Amino acid sequence: MSSSKIKVNQYAFTMDSVNALTNNAFMKNWPIVYVLNDDHNVYIGETSNAITRMQTHLKSDDKNYLKQMNIITDEEFHKSATLHLESLLIEYMSADTHFDTIINGNTGQSHMYFQKDHYAHKFEELWSILKKKHLANERIDQIRNKDLFKFSPYKSLTEDQFGTVDVILQDLAQRTKHQEPQTYLIQGEAGTGKTVLAIYLVKLLTDLFADRLSLEGFASEEVNALKTLKQENRSLKVGFVVPMSSLRRTIRNVFKDIQGLQANMVITPSQATKENFDILIVDEAHRLKRRKNLTGYGAFDATNKRLGLDDNGTELDWIMKSSKYQILFYDKNQSVRPTDVRHDEFKKIINREDHLDLFLFSQMRVIGGDVYVKYIKDIFNNNHPKPKEFDAYDVCLFDDIDIMIQAIKSKNEELGLCRTVSGYAWDWVSKKDQSKHDITIDNHSYIWNTVNEDWVNSKNSINEIGCIHTIQGYDLNYAAIILGEDIKYDPVLQKIYTDKQNFYDKKAKAGVTSDKEIASYIINAYITMLTRGIRGTYLYVCDKNLREYLATFFPTYINK
Structure with a gap:
């Protein structure tokens, strides 16, 4: 289709300026987008x-204190396009x-319509104009790499995310009205937007009870539910629990820059027990801990005792005892250590009457979509899928580790946010002696991550190898994965298997007598790592048989 020109016209935000535009064809009965601003607010x-x-x-x-009115027009605009923009x-x-x-709230509504991609290109054109008019600073690609963008509560939600919000709001309104307990268990695989949805709900509920939430744009059902929540509960105390220290630190930094949110709202499971919460929202609930392979048992036991629990008490029990309502985001396939609360404990919640089970299906992270994620799971769970090609997703196998490392560094220079990660197939010797390397492959040596928290954004991460615990919950533009000697292929049995002798995660092995359980941690970790890359995934495989087997599923990289 032919493309008309998008325009941005600027005026003083006064009644005289508005009245002077009454004869402008775009100002009446035509869909437009607008930006109102002063020096600090928009x-x-x-x-x-x-x-x-x-x-x-x-x-x-x-809004009348704002100084400038920016009217964005295009002859091709229609209602769906302007809502999207x-x-x-x-x-x-x-x-x-x-x-x-940003003064706006966010209804979270998604926008699906004919020629949506065309208007997405128009947005890039619009953003360039806004930069020239000093209404924006950074390039689109720079913004996309920021944690503040990736974990933003202002994102449009997918259809199943929006449906989940709708169900929770309406059910919660009735439950709080009648003072009935309820637990919401939201299950979704890696990349289905669990963290984004959790943050959206934190922001929505916090704004509602702080009288900051505009109901403009919400559907009538959501408006009624939100009004009921507000009327029946003058204030509900909301907490956001993030079990993993690295992701928790990252989200705390994000919350510092979002109006109405604060870093201290992001808490540990232990901190949640020290206050009485109405609602606890828990991200990555599969990483809540039980009393096994802990660094410190004393504090854990003391919390159990304070809450009236015995030694079998878990952090999931803490959440249940410390709140009236729980919203848990969960993926049983991302449990990677025996410290994690068993799936059976979540089954107990599923079997209760005062619980609601909800599901997220849409793949939001990987450009390869649900097809790629299922492909990876089928391969590594020995389901022997038919080989597939992914035209829009860059996935390939490397025969040379150094070439893969150089390729990911090149991608990082081009796109940013590209990292190399690996299974825990080497001991972490540099932790005690920084002069030593941890990983040596074909005379090339590397070190594990030198920081545990927010490693993805740390200064030297591109020169290090991250483990599963550094990237769970994060997005990367490209992920390079080293598959170590802890995962192999048996050409006689024609199956992938794990080798616990080459698995060095001590906390995942200690006290575990089941080889099947250890195998599940290894496989879950690799599947999680192989679904981190938004645009592409690179693989280097140490085991020769596995490398040959995976070559039937992925193209081999050709060094140009």
């Missing part, structure tokens, strides 16, 4: 009658460094 909206909408805003105390502007401007505060 509001983004869309409307089919700009004159009426601007007059309304000028009469409103929450509005949500994109909110999403990107909230992560850009130009404005201090």
Whole structure:
């Protein structure tokens, strides 16, 4: 289709300026997007009658202090396109460094319509104009690599995410009204947007009870549920539990830069027991701990005793005892240590009457989509899928470890946020002696991650090898995976198997007598790592038989 030109016209945000535009063809009965701002604050909206909408805003105390009106027009605009562009502007401007505060809330609505890709290209054109007009600072690719963008509560939600929010709000409104307990267990595989949805709910509920939430744009069902929640509960105390220290630190840093959220809202399971919460939202609930292979048993036992639990008490029990309502985000296939609460404990929740089971299916991370994720799972669970090709997703096998490392460094220079990770198939000797290397393959030596928290964003991470615990919960543009000698292939039995003798995660092995259990940790870790890359995944395989087997499923990299 022919492409018309998108335009941004700037005016003073005054009643005189608005009235002077009454004869402008785009200002009445035409869908437009607009940006209202002063030096520090910005509001983004869309409307089919700009004159009426601007007059309304000028009469409103929450927006009439803004100084500038930016009207975005295009002859090709229609309602679906302007709604989509509005949500994109909110999403990107909230992560850009130009404005201090985004006044908007977020309804979370997704936008599916004919020629959506065409308007996505128009957004890139629009963003360039906004940069020239000093309404934005950073490039789109820079913003996409930021944690503030990846973990933003301003993202458009997928259909199943939005449906999950709808169900939770309506059910929670009725449960709180009648003071009935409820646990919401939201299950989804890696990349289905569990963390994004968790943060969205934290922001939504926090804004609601702080009287910051605008109900504009919400469907009538959500409006009624939110009003009921507010009317029946003057205030509900909401906590956000993130069990993994690395991801917790990252999200705390993100919360510092989001209006209405604070770093201290992101807490440990232990911190959750020290206050009485109405709602606890738990991300990565599969990483909640039980009393096994812990670093310190004393504090764990003391918390159990304080809560009236015996030694079998788990962090999941702590969450249940410390809140009236629980929203748990869970994936049983991402349990990678015996310290993690057993799946049987979550089954007990599923079997209770005061529980609601919800599911996320849409793949949000990997461009290869659900097909790629299922392909990886089928290969490594010995389901022997038919070989597939992924035109839009860059996945390939390397015969030379050094060439793969150089390739991922090259991708990192081009795109940023590209890292190398590996299974725990080498001992961590550099932890005690920094002069030593941990991993040696074909005369090339490397070290494990030198920091445990927020390793992905650490200064030297591109020159290190991350383990599973550094990247669980994170997105990468490209992920290079080293498959060590802890995973192999038996050509006689025609199956992938694990070798615990070459598995060096001491906390995953200590006290575990079941080879099947250890194997599940190894396989789960590799599947998790192989689904981190948004744009592509590189593989180097140490075991010769496994390398030859995987060559039937993935193309071999050709060094150009």
